[in-house]
Amino acid sequence: MADRPPFGFGPPGRPGDDDPGSGGEGGQGPLGPFGPLGGPGGAGQFADALRQFADLLSYSGGPVNWELAKNLARHTIAAKGDPSVLANERAAVTEAIRLADLWLDDVTTFPSGIRKIEAWSQSEWLEATFPVWSKLCEPIAVKGVDAMGSMLTVDPSQLGEGMPEEMRSALSGLGGLAGLAPMFRQLGGALIGGQTGTAIGELAGEMVSSTDIGIPLGPEGTAALLPSGVAAFGAGLSVDPNEVRLFLALREAAHHRLFGHVPWLRQHLFGAVEAYASGINVDMGRLREAMPEIDINNPEALREALAGEALFRPEDTPQQKAALARLETALALVEGWVATVVSAAASTRLTHADALAEAIRRRRATGGPSERTFATLVGLELRPRMLREAAVLWEGLTTARGVEGRDALWAHPDLLPTAEDLEDPEAFLRGQAELDISDLEEGEGGPGDSGDASPPDEPPSPE
Numbered sequence: 497m498a499d500r501p502p503f504g505f506g507p508p509g510r511p512g513d514d515d516p517g518s519g520g521e522g523g524q525g526p527l528g529p530f531g532p533l534g535g536p537g538g539a540g541q542f543a544d545a546l547r548q549f550a551d552l553l554s555y556s557g558g559p560v561n562w563e564l565a566k567n568l569a570r571h572t573i574a575a576k577g578d579p580s581v582l583a584n585e586r587a588a589v590t591e592a593i594r595l596a597d598l599w600l601d602d603v604t605t606f607p608s609g610i611r612k613i614e615a616w617s618q619s620e621w622l623e624a625t626f627p628v629w630s631k632l633c634e635p636i637a638v639k640g641v642d643a644m645g646s647m648l649t650v651d652p653s654q655l656g657e658g659m660p661e662e663m664r665s666a667l668s669g670l671g672g673l674a675g676l677a678p679m680f681r682q683l684g685g686a687l688i689g690g691q692t693g694t695a696i697g698e699l700a701g702e703m704v705s706s707t708d709i710g711i712p713l714g715p716e717g718t719a720a721l722l723p724s725g726v727a728a729f730g731a732g733l734s735v736d737p738n739e740v741r742l743f744l745a746l747r748e749a750a751h752h753r754l755f756g757h758v759p760w761l762r763q764h765l766f767g768a769v770e771a772y773a774s775g776i777n778v779d780m781g782r783l784r785e786a787m788p789e790i791d792i793n794n795p796e797a798l799r800e801a802l803a804g805e806a807l808f809r810p811e812d813t814p815q816q817k818a819a820l821a822r823l824e825t826a827l828a829l830v831e832g833w834v835a836t837v838v839s840a841a842a843s844t845r846l847t848h849a850d851a852l853a854e855a856i857r858r859r860r861a862t863g864g865p866s867e868r869t870f871a872t873l874v875g876l877e878l879r880p881r882m883l884r885e886a887a888v889l890w891e892g893l894t895t896a897r898g899v900e901g902r903d904a905l906w907a908h909p910d911l912l913p914t915a916e917d918l919e920d921p922e923a924f925l926r927g928q929a930e931l932d933i934s935d936l937e938e939g940e941g942g943p944g945d946s947g948d949a950s951p952p953d954e955p956p957s958p959e
Contacts, residue, residue, distance in 0.1 A: 639776060
């Protein structure tokens with residue numbers, strides 16, 4: 497698919513767009529799905545729209561049109577401006593991550609998980625992380641596509657008196673609305689893909705690293721910071737930019753140590769997302785209400801019409817509640833461990849370590865990237881309280897059992913605290929005082945036993 501604005505979505509406005517005859521507000525009114533049919537250039541725009549429409553219907557990559565999603569994410573990023581990363585910014589990121597990774601040697605038993613260091617623009621972040629995004633969003637997106645296809649399995653006579661008789665006859669000749677179901681599923685895949693792509697493109701403007709949502713989004717072993725995101729995070733904090741960069745580099749390096757040397761953790765999180773998604777229902781009533789509101793020329797209206805919080809609803813069953821608790825707990829434990837080791841490494845080295853840690857907590861509590869992303873694309877809202885409780889628990893474990901005893905809990909998922917333990921960290925810590933973790937680890941592999949994810953033989957390379 498060519499890298500052009502996807503069907504129905506035009507590029508950012510240009511001077512003269514609102515001139516008479518241009519199809520803007522001063523001319524023939526808003527563009528329809530196929531562009532203006534009259535005026536200069538109307539026929540050409542109509543033909544181009546038909547070609548793009550054909551592109552949508554010819555997509556064969558699965559239920560969700562991820563090509564469209566990625567293309568729209570690119571245009572969303574470009575519309576807001578995405579300056580290239582300068583050479584001095586790349587050098588600063590490389591130096592910060594190398595130094596931060598060195599500091600972590602004193603506060604965790606996990607060796608470095610970094611094989612490569614990069615500094616990304618927002619577009620580079622998109623290219624590097626999109627494969628993981630599509631995997632994360634696929635379970636929910638497919639449900640939306642299936643629901644849109646199932647809307648066309650009813651008889652035209654059941655649609656009420658609003659449908660013109662000519663359309664009723666035409667649909668009857670196709671065997672009813674079901675005859676349009678395959679095409680409608682492809683259009684549904686484009687609409688869901690468009691919503692997802694727009695959300696990911698907007699999220700790019702908030703990202704500071706490859707692990708900003710608590711799950712490694714980029715290639716394994718590649719640590720990366722986004723200079724534009726780092727600058728935005730530090731704005732208004734009255735903290736030296738170098739210190740902000742080092743603090744965020746510590747968080748990035750800590751995530752890579754954990755995921756690089758706990759071999760089951762990545763799949764554990766993806767499995768939790770899938771289990772939660774399996775219990776999500778599509779609100780068919782809300783979907784039918786949304787369909788007339790969908791204007792594929794207006795990404796904002798599309799996003800509102802297909803808003804995840806309204807369209808995707810979790811089942812109120814014990815199984816779904818258990819899946820939610822499993823996912824929330826896993827993410828909270830990752831973030832709590834990272835916060836604990838970063839605090840230990842930064843407390844005596846960075847003057848404003850506590851203030852920067854509090855800024856991270858506020859960012860989560862006010863709807864930062866992880867909360868908003870999962871709420872919109874996965875139907876999940878993280879509870880910031882659990883992140884704080886998880887940090888308290890890991891800090892208590894460090895005091896009670898030392899760094900080695902704390903990190904040993906990652907040897908197997910059955911050793912980790914549960915959602916109930918996060919509700920009462922003190923009870924968990926009292927139980928750990930009687931637990932011989934070395935016995936539980938026998939046959940499971942130590943915390944640094946990661947199979948193929950062995951530490952690099954050479955120091956991280958900036959290339």
